[in-house]
Amino acid sequence: MLRIPCEERKNWEAMAQEFGFTFHTMHGEKYWDESAYYQFSLPQIEQGIEAPTEDIHQMCLAVVEEVINSDGLLTKFAIPQKQWQFIRASWHNGDPCLYSRLDFAYNGEGSAKLYENNADTPTSIYETGFWQWLWLENKVDSKLLAPHVDQFNSLQEKLINRFKELHVLNPDRTLHFACCKHTDEDRGTVQYLEDCAQAAGIDTKFVYIEDIGVDKDNQFADVDNHLITWLFKLYPWEFMFEDEYGDLLGQQNIRWLEPPWKAILSNKALLPMLWKMFPDHPNLLPSFFEDELHLVPEGMLLVKKPIFSREGANISFTDSRGNALGDDSDSSGPYGGEGFIFQQKYSVPQFDGNHTLIGSWLVDDQAAGISIREDAFTITQDMSRYLPHVIY
Amino acid sequence: MKRSSILDLTRLRKNTRTFILAPVSLAVIASCSGGAKEEQVNFVASVDECVKTTDLSQAECDAAYKDAVKEANATAPRYQNERDCAAEFGSCESRGGFFMPFMAGYIVSGLVSDSMNRNRGYGSSYPTYMYRGGGQYRNKIMTSDGYVVGSPGQRSYSMPKEALKPKPAVTRTISRGGFGATASAKSNWGSSKSSSRSWGG
Numbered sequence: 001m002l003r004i005p006c007e008e009r010k011n012w013e014a015m016a017q018e019f020g021f022t023f024h025t026m027h028g029e030k031y032w033d034e035s036a037y038y039q040f041s042l043p044q045i046e047q048g049i050e051a052p053t054e055d056i057h058q059m060c061l062a063v064v065e066e067v068i069n070s071d072g073l074l075t076k077f078a079i080p081q082k083q084w085q086f087i088r089a090s091w092h093n094g095d096p097c098l099y100s101r102l103d104f105a106y107n108g109e110g111s112a113k114l115y116e117n118n119a120d121t122p123t124s125i126y127e128t129g130f131w132q133w134l135w136l137e138n139k140v141d142s143k144l145l146a147p148h149v150d151q152f153n154s155l156q157e158k159l160i161n162r163f164k165e166l167h168v169l170n171p172d173r174t175l176h177f178a179c180c181k182h183t184d185e186d187r188g189t190v191q192y193l194e195d196c197a198q199a200a201g202i203d204t205k206f207v208y209i210e211d212i213g214v215d216k217d218n219q220f221a222d223v224d225n226h227l228i229t230w231l232f233k234l235y236p237w238e239f240m241f242e243d244e245y246g247d248l249l250g251q252q253n254i255r256w257l258e259p260p261w262k263a264i265l266s267n268k269a270l271l272p273m274l275w276k277m278f279p280d281h282p283n284l285l286p287s288f289f290e291d292e293l294h295l296v297p298e299g300m301l302l303v304k305k306p307i308f309s310r311e312g313a314n315i316s317f318t319d320s321r322g323n324a325l326g327d328d329s330d331s332s333g334p335y336g337g338e339g340f341i342f343q344q345k346y347s348v349p350q351f352d353g354n355h356t357l358i359g360s361w362l363v364d365d366q367a368a369g370i371s372i373r374e375d376a377f378t379i380t381q382d383m384s385r386y387l388p389h390v391i392y
Numbered sequence: 393m394k395r396s397s398i399l400d401l402t403r404l405r406k407n408t409r410t411f412i413l414a415p416v417s418l419a420v421i422a423s424c425s426g427g428a429k430e431e432q433v434n435f436v437a438s439v440d441e442c443v444k445t446t447d448l449s450q451a452e453c454d455a456a457y458k459d460a461v462k463e464a465n466a467t468a469p470r471y472q473n474e475r476d477c478a479a480e481f482g483s484c485e486s487r488g489g490f491f492m493p494f495m496a497g498y499i500v501s502g503l504v505s506d507s508m509n510r511n512r513g514y515g516s517s518y519p520t521y522m523y524r525g526g527g528q529y530r531n532k533i534m535t536s537d538g539y540v541v542g543s544p545g546q547r548s549y550s551m552p553k554e555a556l557k558p559k560p561a562v563t564r565t566i567s568r569g570g571f572g573a574t575a576s577a578k579s580n581w582g583s584s585k586s587s588s589r590s591w592g593g
Binding site for chain 2: 045369
């Protein structure tokens with residue numbers, strides 16, 4: 001695994017404009033960064049990332065099976081009791097899922113270590129499935145990379161195929177796509193998924209999360225008062241549960257993407273559960289609930305993560321007893337009221353001074369490609385940069 | 393190969409298009425009809441007329457009527473008050489808090505002419521209404537989402553398949569904005585970058 005500096009394509013910003021990639025620069029900082037790329041060997045991809053990704057997904061499903069029927073565990077996962085029936089029904093019905101992204105620390109050698117599972121609202125899918133794919137096509141076309149250079153990225157193809165399967169299950173429903181207002185990144189992500197669904201033959205419609213309405217029968221409707229019967233929401237389940245309409249969930253005939261049972265996987269409590277059920281698995285880091293700190297080996301440094309943290313917010317480092325180290329690399333944020341988990345401190349590798357995190361995508365249960373994020377800091381946040389990769 | 397083979401660039405090319413989509417309006421459907429595949433449909437004002445003017449049996453005409461009524465209950469245009477409804481459709485009925493026009497006949501599509509060998513002699517049926525408002529559409533046959541089929545009197549009509557797709561069920565919303573408050577509360581925290589934070593991860 002190498003980091004290789006390279007020339008930017010001269011016309012890439014014009015192409016970004018042409019394809020509607022509006023969030024390549026955010027808050028005045030570069031987000032899409034093609035001044036370098038990462039190079040992997042095929043075994044690094046296939047044995048190092050692809051196989052563990054599919055294994056961990058199966059392990060995660062085993063965790064859902066364990067947690068879903070246990071009142072005690074659902075409580076530990078900070079899932080409100082009034083939602084238990086809603087979540088259980090979706091699991092027992094076998095509601096299908098679309099996608100997820102596992103984040104790994106991996107330097108090309110040894111075992112990739114799972115940081116967390118973005119199973120509910122993973123982003124950077126447009127950059128991965130399409131934009132870095134286009135980057136490689138352009139590089140090969142202009143003979144700057146050899147024709148046999150490949151990329152671990154069948155994401156878009158697999159997404160469209162998955163949407164075709166979901167279309168068969170919902171032949172007569174319109175699929176509504178929703179995200180919050182005032183975020184170009186989320187709007188772009190949802191537009192991309194909508195494009196993929198349309199390519200699969202699905203009728204789609206967009207609605208902002210904030211514009212969803214409710215009728216006298218507690219059914220949800222869009223701005224045109226059309227009933228919503230199938231909804232992709234780039235908005236976390238734990239937020240929906242807290243919102244005013246959260247109390248109404250479960251009364252509608254709606255197929256959800258992601259399905260409600262994903263609330264168990266996008267939850268940091270997944271990590272100590274995985275460690276409990278699959279102890280010493282090579283791709284897992286030792287992880288503990290707050291009441292399990294006595295199990296932590298002496299001297300092991302820990303990362304303290306809020307159960308519902310997003311984009312690396314509110315993360316801090318502690319000693320093996322959970323005492324803050326006062327490290328100035330702690331991140332701030334609005335999370336933590338719901339409780340914390342602890343995970344062994346394990347730094348992502350550094351390449352040319354950049355901290356590098358690998359996101360490994362799944363479409364349903366199939367590994368579908370990777371995305372690479374670089375940050376100047378130890379904790380990858382939403383202002384980290386996205387870099388393309390190749391298999392050589 | 394570990395990557396997608398060929399991606400459809402045309403679909404992803406947005407040019408100057410913004411991300412905000414206009415709703416599919418009547419005008420869009422109508423303007424699409426030139427290129428879209430057309431389908432022949434029959435308009436009947438009643439079950440009796442259906443039996444007389446089509447190859448369908450009494451039972452099939454009954455079934456098509458019932459399908460159309462069911463569809464009308466879900467998709468008919470809705471109004472807050474009777475006056476607004478009557479202004480466009482003449483006679484309207486009250487449905488627990490809102491008004492919708494009475495069905496004025498129905499259309500049947502996908503008629504199977506081979507009566508010897510069939511289970512059901514039609515593809516779908518759709519409710520229609522008679523438009524009574526002013527302007528060029530007055531006294532024309534209209535579907536639930538406002539597609540103008542034509543003037544009564546023809547045995548069959550040509551309609552774009554697009555207009556025959558299942559219609560979204562329409563409801564009356566009593567409140568909005570019950571989702572999104574949690575994200576909005578969290579975004580107040582880091583004001584410097586609250587404008588474009590992702591709620592994904």
